[in-house]
Amino acid sequence: MSSDLSDLYQHVILDHNRRPRNRGRIPTANRSAHGDNPSCGDQCDVYLRLDGDRIADISFEGSGCAISMASASLMTTLLKGKKADEAAGLYDRFHEIVTTGKEPEEISDLGAFAGVHAFPARIKCATLSWHAALNALRGDPAPTTTESHTD
Amino acid sequence: MPSTWDRIRDEFPTLHQQVNGHPLVYLDNAATTQKPRAVMTALDRFYERDNSNVHRGLHALSMRATDAYEGARARVARFVNAAAPEEIIFTRGTTESINLVAASWGGANLAKGDVILLTEMEHHSNLVPWQLVARRTGAALRYLPVTGDEGLLDLSALDRLLTPEVKVFAFTHVSNTLATINPVAELCARARKAGAVTVVDAAQSIGHMPVDVRAMGCDFLAFSGHKMAGVTGIGALFGRRALLESMPPWQGGGGMISSVDFHESRWKPPPERFEAGTPNFGDAVALGAACDFLDSLGREAIRQHDGALAKMAYERLAELPGIRLLGPRGERGGLVSFAFRDIHAHDVVTFADEDGIALRGGHHCNQPLMKRLGLTSTARASFYVYNEEREIDALVASMRRTLKFFGSAD
Numbered sequence A: 001m002s003s004d005l006s007d008l009y010q011h012v013i014l015d016h017n018r019r020p021r022n023r024g025r026i027p028t029a030n031r032s033a034h035g036d037n038p039s040c041g042d043q044c045d046v047y048l049r050l051d052g053d054r055i056a057d058i059s060f061e062g063s064g065c066a067i068s069m070a071s072a073s074l075m076t077t078l079l080k081g082k083k084a085d086e087a088a089g090l091y092d093r094f095h096e097i098v099t100t101g102k103e104p105e106e107i108s109d110l111g112a113f114a115g116v117h118a119f120p121a122r123i124k125c126a127t128l129s130w131h132a133a134l135n136a137l138r139g140d141p142a143p144t145t146t147e148s149h150t151d
Numbered sequence B: 001m002p003s004t005w006d007r008i009r010d011e012f013p014t015l016h017q018q019v020n021g022h023p024l025v026y027l028d029n030a031a032t033t034q035k036p037r038a039v040m041t042a043l044d045r046f047y048e049r050d051n052s053n054v055h056r057g058l059h060a061l062s063m064r065a066t067d068a069y070e071g072a073r074a075r076v077a078r079f080v081n082a083a084a085p086e087e088i089i090f091t092r093g094t095t096e097s098i099n100l101v102a103a104s105w106g107g108a109n110l111a112k113g114d115v116i117l118l119t120e121m122e123h124h125s126n127l128v129p130w131q132l133v134a135r136r137t138g139a140a141l142r143y144l145p146v147t148g149d150e151g152l153l154d155l156s157a158l159d160r161l162l163t164p165e166v167k168v169f170a171f172t173h174v175s176n177t178l179a180t181i182n183p184v185a186e187l188c189a190r191a192r193k194a195g196a197v198t199v200v201d202a203a204q205s206i207g208h209m210p211v212d213v214r215a216m217g218c219d220f221l222a223f224s225g226h227k228m229a230g231v232t233g234i235g236a237l238f239g240r241r242a243l244l245e246s247m248p249p250w251q252g253g254g255g256m257i258s259s260v261d262f263h264e265s266r267w268k269p270p271p272e273r274f275e276a277g278t279p280n281f282g283d284a285v286a287l288g289a290a291c292d293f294l295d296s297l298g299r300e301a302i303r304q305h306d307g308a309l310a311k312m313a314y315e316r317l318a319e320l321p322g323i324r325l326l327g328p329r330g331e332r333g334g335l336v337s338f339a340f341r342d343i344h345a346h347d348v349v350t351f352a353d354e355d356g357i358a359l360r361g362g363h364h365c366n367q368p369l370m371k372r373l374g375l376t377s378t379a380r381a382s383f384y385v386y387n388e389e390r391e392i393d394a395l396v397a398s399m400r401r402t403l404k405f406f407g408s409a410d
């Protein structure tokens, strides 16, 4: 297996794909948003319970490749307890990692997604759930589609 | 006499390359086929010698170009056994051909209370044009069901669905996801008895098996050149002459189409009536060369070759753990779609690419069918004249490696 491919399918990603965290709909959710990847059919719903501007609880449901499902799973673990602006900041970091391949300086599971940058077609798999989460945070009910995002 | 089959791979330059350090195994032929030298040469020759606009100049080049273009039309007519070249309209491909029928024939003949009968296995391009014309005319859509994973049309439901309100029955010859070969002649005969016009989507059959519009008894047949060893950007619509003559233009004067009082004499007869603007004559000439190439191989021989590979791939893949295979077990078109229980199709396709194998992964423009089968995506291997048994070995070996990586190997 090439190093590009083993960088893409890192242990962290395989683990989240196999045992997704926070999967399913939380009954107490007060926000949700849907994300679609029309060219490949990937889908992701993100559910939030917002307490003020803090994410008290978060979960996802969806279907897609290992990259998109692992990204959604990891995202829920990182966003739980965060404030809306912290979530946006984390997304910016994540976006930089998947588009440039630069590993984060501090230790973070986000670094597992650095390998995505070598597979440009897969960047939108990695970012789908994040777009849905940010839309949910903004209270934007319009479904997000990765086709309209330049990444 | 040496047959083209003997050195078939030499005819296709694209095949001779390495991808990710492995010899390319191209199994995405249902999306588009590779092009033989004969087709590319025909295209080059036309542009090097004869290029000029058609049907207008009186000079030598324009006459040669017109002859080449009309020659290609006659060649395509022979290829599908149409009664006359005038029954062939050049289009951009299957999608545009179906849009032409839906907009022109549908716009003029459908009204509220009428029904458009489709099947659950239609490609988006034999679905969305009908949804558009249904919305415009008030006609309703109705679907002939698919039986399940074995992917056959439920013919027992046909009599119930083919009511007198059904004005048109549009269906695919070969499914691009299930590989089902539908009984076109029977479907056309039953539709005709019920008074419905028939539209056959031949995108997946045209390059793979004999296609004879008169034996089928269809009213319209749509196909794309790029799926039959031709170049992209050209395809055709066959239409029975009497029907074409009764139809209004669909481009060139949008507003006219909604006017009720059409005067036949104001338009040129078919096929020109449906070819507004400078046609794609260069690619049409190359399509004629693709017809020659496929006939030199023999289309019955192609059907057997592609069908045998697909059947073999089905049987070999069936041995893998956690695999779900779609489509008929017996005779099938030249492709096989499959899904693993625990591995998404896009991961499968990414790992295959690593081994130099080109597969398609996704919903294959068959979203309603996928939903009906409870799937979101499948991987698909599709075969053509240059594929070989060893490429199925490579596919199966690659799938085993993928299964092992994701920890689902037995």
Ligand SMILES: Cc1ncc(COP(=O)(O)O)c(C=O)c1O
Pocket (backbone or CB within 6 Å): B030, B031, B092, B093, B094, B095, B096, B123, B125, B126, B172, B174, B175, B176, B201, B203, B204, B224, B365
């Ligand atoms: C069954 C079927 N119909 C229609 C089409 C559309 O063909 P095109 O995109 O060449 O118009 C395809 C191609 O994917 C197909 O497989």
